[in-house]
Amino acid sequence: MGHKPVQNGISTCTWRYLGRFVTIGVYAAVALFLWYTLVPTRSKERGAITLKSDSRDSNNDLEVSPAPVHTKNVVIYAATQFFGHPITTERFLATCPDVQNYCRITQDESEFDNSDAVLFHNADYRGTNEKYKKLENQRKPGVPYILWSLESPSNDNFRPESHMINWTMTYRTDADVWAPYGTMVKRKTPIDFDLNALWDSKKKSATWLASNCFTQNRRFDLIKKMIDKGFEIDIWGNCGKQAPQCSGVDNQESPCVLDLIKPYKFYLSIENSNCKDYVTEKFWKALNDRMTIPIVLARKYYKDLGVPDSSYIAIDDFGTFDEFMTHIKKVNSDKATYLSYHEWRKDWKVIIGSGFSGWCTLCNKLQDKEYILKHPKSYKDVAWWHSFEMCNNQIASKYL
Numbered sequence: 001m002g003h004k005p006v007q008n009g010i011s012t013c014t015w016r017y018l019g020r021f022v023t024i025g026v027y028a029a030v031a032l033f034l035w036y037t038l039v040p041t042r043s044k045e046r047g048a049i050t051l052k053s054d055s056r057d058s059n060n061d062l063e064v065s066p067a068p069v070h071t072k073n074v075v076i077y078a079a080t081q082f083f084g085h086p087i088t089t090e091r092f093l094a095t096c097p098d099v100q101n102y103c104r105i106t107q108d109e110s111e112f113d114n115s116d117a118v119l120f121h122n123a124d125y126r127g128t129n130e131k132y133k134k135l136e137n138q139r140k141p142g143v144p145y146i147l148w149s150l151e152s153p154s155n156d157n158f159r160p161e162s163h164m165i166n167w168t169m170t171y172r173t174d175a176d177v178w179a180p181y182g183t184m185v186k187r188k189t190p191i192d193f194d195l196n197a198l199w200d201s202k203k204k205s206a207t208w209l210a211s212n213c214f215t216q217n218r219r220f221d222l223i224k225k226m227i228d229k230g231f232e233i234d235i236w237g238n239c240g241k242q243a244p245q246c247s248g249v250d251n252q253e254s255p256c257v258l259d260l261i262k263p264y265k266f267y268l269s270i271e272n273s274n275c276k277d278y279v280t281e282k283f284w285k286a287l288n289d290r291m292t293i294p295i296v297l298a299r300k301y302y303k304d305l306g307v308p309d310s311s312y313i314a315i316d317d318f319g320t321f322d323e324f325m326t327h328i329k330k331v332n333s334d335k336a337t338y339l340s341y342h343e344w345r346k347d348w349k350v351i352i353g354s355g356f357s358g359w360c361t362l363c364n365k366l367q368d369k370e371y372i373l374k375h376p377k378s379y380k381d382v383a384w385w386h387s388f389e390m391c392n393n394q395i396a397s398k399y400l
């Protein structure tokens with residue numbers, strides 16, 4: 001048996017004591033990330049940064065996407081659909097056209113025998129199905145079976161056989177193929193940023209756009225309490241009112257959503273579930289083109305991803321709800337304090353991923369067949385790896 005991932009649960013309170021190691025880990029992760037980004041060729045996995053940068057930002061000095069020099073053609077067999085929709089090369093490798101020259105996705109079962117990897121999207125997997133039994137019995141050692149998940153463990157019913165899955169492809173930093181919703185990188189050279197203009201553009205207090213109102217972590221209760229204590233928050237979407245200027249408010253990509261949110265100073269960026277490394281697009285967008293200060297529930301999730309401390313407000317930094325309220329009211333009204341949360345814009349850059357950002361990386365990782373064969377690994381209990389054990393939905397209760 002190959003290397004097995006560590007299976008011990010880490011309890012919430014142990015995290016606190018691990019803080020120091022986490023900090024070191026974050027630095028290491030950032031260093032590794034920069035190395036990955038900036039060094040064109042690596043011996044084992046050829047480097048390609050696959051996250052898409054905001055195209056309106058001309059400072060693209062951090063993006064290097066070298067295509068491997070000698071590439072082998074690879075085929076990924078997608079054994080499931082994606083939330084009931086086909087998984088196609090065109091859609092899933094859209095952000096990396098160069099990679100499409102040598103990498104292809106197929107859903108045709110007759111190509112299974114010649115595929116270089118077999119991929120399952122967790123939400124579409126039906127373990128009892130004959131087809132999956134066959135895939136289990138006919139596997140080849142050099143062909144990794146991959147679990148792909150975009151969602152927090154709250155939506156996961158993926159229960160494959162033990163050791164069926166070799167690699168994971170998720171937003172988690174310890175996934176075999178890391179596919180974050182976004183990330184932040186330090187700029188090589190700081191840029192000028194007009195903070196005064198930003199302040200002048202901020203006419204409104206805080207906003208929240210959400211469709212999932214009743215979640216285990218009780219984020220809505222917390223937001224309602226903030227409103228009760230006199231902090232102005234406009235709630236859009238299912239949990240609030242429909243935005244008059246755009247009816248399709250659920251579509252985050254729509255330009256009207258950007259116009260809707262940009263005049264606000266703060267964005268309530270509380271995930272529907274608080275789980276290890278689970279930080280979705282809304283947080284990254286709040287920082288990036290929406291130009292708000294995200295208010296998050298717990299600092300550690302963002303610190304773990306290397307996000308600079310001064311770019312967001314974390315509720316759990318405060319001993320009591322009232323202390324937190326005093327602080328945000330101050331940030332709301334005091335220009336200098338407000339702008340101190342935007343200073344990072346000069347030195348850092350947000351790179352927006354998408355749930356699909358892992359595919360391009362995966363194509364690269366599949367290039368080195370020999371390495372893959374010599375370094376087998378599999379998950380004894382991948383369902384545990386992607387389970388509620390990785391979440392803490394009790395954080396808000398202290399403040400309610």
Ligand SMILES: *[C@@H]1O[C@H](CO)[C@@H](O)[C@H](O)[C@H]1NC(C)=O
Pocket residue numbers: 002140141142143144145163164165166372373375376377378
């Ligand atoms: C995948 O897991 C299976 C079962 O544990 C193992 O036999 C195989 O060598 C692994 N393959 C890779 C590429 O890790």
